[in-house]
Amino acid sequence: MWSGGCVAAIDPLARIISDAGPLIHLDELxxxxxxxxxxxxxxxxxxxxEVQRHRPQALSGVHCLLEHEAVGRLADxxxxxxxxxxxxxxxxxGALACLRSHPGSILLTDDAAxxxxxxxxxxxxxxxxxxxxRAIRRRQRSRSEVLALLRELPQRSTLHIRPGLLQEIxxxxxxxxx
Numbered sequence: 001m002w003s004g005g006c007v008a009a010i011d012p013l014a015r016i017i018s019d020a021g022p023l024i025h026l027d028e029l030x031x032x033x034x035x036x037x038x039x040x041x042x043x044x045x046x047x048x049x050e051v052q053r054h055r056p057q058a059l060s061g062v063h064c065l066l067e068h069e070a071v072g073r074l075a076d077x078x079x080x081x082x083x084x085x086x087x088x089x090x091x092x093x094g095a096l097a098c099l100r101s102h103p104g105s106i107l108l109t110d111d112a113a114x115x116x117x118x119x120x121x122x123x124x125x126x127x128x129x130x131x132x133x134r135a136i137r138r139r140q141r142s143r144s145e146v147l148a149l150l151r152e153l154p155q156r157s158t159l160h161i162r163p164g165l166l167q168e169i170x171x172x173x174x175x176x177x178x
Contacts, residue, residue, distance in 0.1 A: 018108040025157045039065065041108075047094055071098045
């Protein structure tokens with residue numbers, strides 16, 4: 001059984017820092033507008049460059065306010081240990097460094113290792129599927145619209161998710177009162 005349950009409430013006024021995955025995957029699903037209720041989403045320079053290479057239209061800012069955040073190299077031994085232990089790429093390292101510079105922020109990432117690293121640092125983390133589920137509760141999309149997106153996800157998005165896990169999420173949404 002999927003232990004994620006329905007995504008925890010995300011304070012719409014919280015500072016959001018995004019890794020590349022959610023920007024790319026939500027854009028592939030024509031759902032980047034689900035981030036519009038956040039006043040600002042910080043995108044570290046390494047993440048910005050990654051999205052620019054793979055899905056530049058996601059950075060247009062049409063649906064949400066994205067701000068390019070220049071993140072320098074932090075001399076932080078704890079971060080260096082996490083970077084090494086979790087074998088994080090440049091974008092994920094930039095997102096975690098940005099998190100460290102903005103206490104109380106929330107990370108958006110679809111990468112399992114980056115999620116674990118952020119949680120190790122005490123940060124709240126959400127991903128593309130959590131944003132889709134949140135859309136039901138915030139009345140940005142109906143349950144049936146979100147279910148359709150979840151079912152179409154393997155064909156419409158480059159998000160990697162085990163088919164069994166995706167099916168568990170779909171079944172939970174079908175049976176829930178999100």
